[in-house]
Amino acid sequence: MADQNILDVAIVGYGPVGQSLAILLGERGYNVAAFDRWPSLYPLPRAVFHDHEIRRIFQAMGIGKEVERISQPSSTYQWFNADWKTLVEIDWSAESISDGPVGYLFNQPSLEALLDEKAKSLAGVSVQQGWEATELRQFPDCCELTLRKGKMDGNVWVPTGETQTVRARYVVGADGANSFVRKSEGIAFEDLGFQEDWLVIDLKPNEGVKLDVPDIGQWCNPARPTTMVPGGPGYRRWEFMRLPHESVEDLQKPEKVWDLLAPWVTPQDATLVRYAIYKFRSLIAENWHSGRVVLAGDAAHQMPPFMGQGMCSGIRDAWNLAWRFDLILKGISSSELLEGYTPERRPQVRAVIDASIAMGQVVCISNQQEAALRDEAYLSGQVPPLPPFPGLTDGLICGEERYAAHGAAGLLSVHGQVSNDGEQLRYDDALPNGFHIIVLDGDPEQHLDVGSLLALKRIGAQTIGITADPRKTVAGRILLDVSGKYRRFFDEHGVKAIVVRPDYYIFGAAETLSALPVLVGKLESRLCLLDQPSGETPITRVNAV
Template sequence: MAAGPAGRQGDTRARRKERIMTDTQILDVAIVGYGPVGQSLSILLARRGYRVAAFDRWPSLYPLPRAVFHDHEIRRVFHAMGLGADVAAISQPSAKYQWFNADWKTLVEIDWSAESISDGPVGYLFNQPMLEGLLDGKARSLPTVEINQGWEATALVQHADHCEVQLRHGTMQDGQWTPDGATRTVRARFVIGADGANSFVRKSAGIAQDDLGFEEDWLVIDVKPNPGVKLDVPDIGQWCNPARPTTMVPGGPGYRRWEFMRLPHETIDDLQKPEKVWELLSPWVNPDNATLVRYAVYKFRSLLAQQWRKGRVLLAGDAAHLMPPFMGQGMCSGIRDAWNLAWRLDLLLRGIATEDLLETYTAERLPQVRAVIDASIAMGQVVCIADREAAARRDEAFLSGQVPPLPPFPGLTGGVICTDLGTTGIAGQLSVHGQVEDDAGIARFDDRIANGFHVIALDADPGQYIDAESAALLTRLGTSTIGVTTDPSKVKAGRVLRDVSGRYARFFAEHGASVIVVRPDYYVYGGVSDPAQLPALLAKLEQELSLSPEAAQRKAA
């Protein structure tokens, strides 16, 4: 039954009271921007019990598709949010990513359908409005999150122990966001700018950007083919045709996307006429067999913030980096930012670490994102050739095998990783994930073992290698210690799990490790081949986590 006027007024009073409480208290974290990155960080922090408020200028979620791809690592993050099955229901495994020349000869083939280190295909395709709906629903289900849509940040001031964010409220009037006179000021220990390419937070903090030189206009078109329509189109492809470089990709189950590069003689207005849109789509679809969902010209750029932290202000997502879409890593990189920040803020807000731990955020994320942007630019430079002679030279180089394959996806090269002890090549790599078995049956490792720091040993219980000092550290961090084995005789209830597929055994063997330490974001801190080195590895971890004075005093006691 719908609430009557008295009920609605009571509801409004309750929300106003809650807002007043938020504005008079100091929040743990205020997040400016409520796209997938802000939503993800809200969930990751609130699941740990922190008081979070998210603010976004727009009164509702953006209803049109944008990102369409996430990789296996981000699927693990969604699972950690408690959304694994829900995201699986609105996405589809990727196929091979193929690049063709004008004559449809294959120049490059990247197998995104192959098995990944995360126990599943390399990538997945999805519809962003559906994904944002899931993330929003999850965030709103958590009691320590306050979602504030229609609020634009207008001022940001840092103090010794908190930040103040001034905001004004607005509504949509004739398609334009219009202030309605309501204002508020919130205080938080930390402010995260996840507010996009034109980030207010980045500009307010005085953080400069580097332009890495890529800039092209592309028309992006999303369509929904009619039921039963079968399209004669590569599943995921780049048509490197100098007459019109074109991208073709699923837009999630039931949707398709095309992207067309603007040619030098065309204007943006030329491309945004409905008749031009259908003309470009005509080799594959037409108004009789598909519905046009949306179309818009986007400027693909490559920008990178010079620093991602300034005092109590941090950047994430497009506020920190923009990249061409040819690797499908824009949203993925933003969610990696949130995932990386979440465990750092958790240690800090729990009083275990000092703010010095935040200094390594930029040191870890910026080089990895820079490598991804550089690879995206290189791919874009292959695709975005509108000169026939240059395209012919490109084709000859690829078809003759003169072009080396793409490098592997970058790991971490700095920050909280151990590169000078043990099997150093494993440090900074994404850790393996697979199915394990215990008395309760077969399940994902991350369903059996709670998220956090992990010490994982091959064919043994790592507890036997841990001294008293290391044990104290692991207790403070809430670390799980567990063994994995393919040998049934070495399985121990609750201590050594069966490695069902042998993934863990292969990963350890590849890197020559017997024990590894894995961070909460699934990156390997370090590994050792000799278990006797584990206490030394953990001692280095303790140094690099910037323990708070209180934590150090507890250790001394």
């Protein structure tokens, strides 16, 4: 098929994951169309938490300051038993590896409005709301997507009879749990076994009202397991588990909602924003990539909310895909680079789901005797602390022992304040996004051969030194480690250099600078680089109409 009138990427679904991918690709100059069944953004709260890694991605999108205005740093996440004795504390306010607290709370409609504004401001991005995908076909050089237009008649989506067909080199299904894209490719979900119904309530306390409630907490009370969290600045959320003897209908009555909220808040104290029953589930797609079609977000995975990682995991998917598409569409790498997407993302998300299930199994106990045994185990210190957040274990990382030095390969890289030619700023703001070769107390280029330098130039990599000694700095080449985080990270892992991917994960590390050229060669060999340009370069923008 001819290349005329073909989009680079078509995104089905325009929630935070689809919006993020549209922004990340649009900022790189690609022609992207995002389609969503609903004529407007979803107006009610859903996700309320994002972590430090996602905040770093928002910074990369150029909306860091705007996101800061609509969110608040998290405090300590506490789990209590029925008698309000503390079972678990997770300090989400602590300093993270990403230069800021571990987590933040936000209001999703406010976040989606920011993402929507950013996406629609990009010349290469076309956002088409009110279009439902109905057919997807793959060809050797592109995909063909058929859509039908609809409008809302009250609360019912009604087709108007208008249709369109668009072609794109790649299609991303970010279209939620009931993903049309996933089903069209015949990709099955693996059910990991967790399933509970919870009533989710969002409300806005009246001005001046202060509620006597833990800031972020799980009340592990077998009489009614309950979650209490901020819903972003000015909002609060409660979640109540449906008990075995209750029906879903029991929990959907307004009087029942206020009855459950009564210990903390009354109708005189706050305005009810919404309430809904959600089935918390644990599902993961068996494969996230099929030819020119990939899945992201809830289309690929669903998890209980107890770690606050549902939306975060989806945005990580978009972040992972963005740099892969960038290399492919520039004609630097072949489409085989997408083969690493599932091996990277699926194990990490599976580990997050497993941890979320484990946390849910602690919270969702409605039997008094089981709860008593749980309390005894936690209060006596028999339960080990939660494991660290998982990194990457497969895909584009150098797992050989020599280059995975002390577990550095696959970890999220350190990030902190640096000084460049007297100006103090975040490392990510000091340098363009891409592959980075970072050396402690030196200039990487002095330790790389001509072949390594040519390979790094081809992929647009940055070669940067970091030092704690102001006398060793060189403007634009060797930056001052103002925060001290880089020195601590390198010393902790016993390395002198790290190779960092565009999504901030470490490809590999070198214990000696003499090993750096070999590590760069391993990166080059793993990127599916083409000998000649593939012709898959950005084309003149074509609106899908």
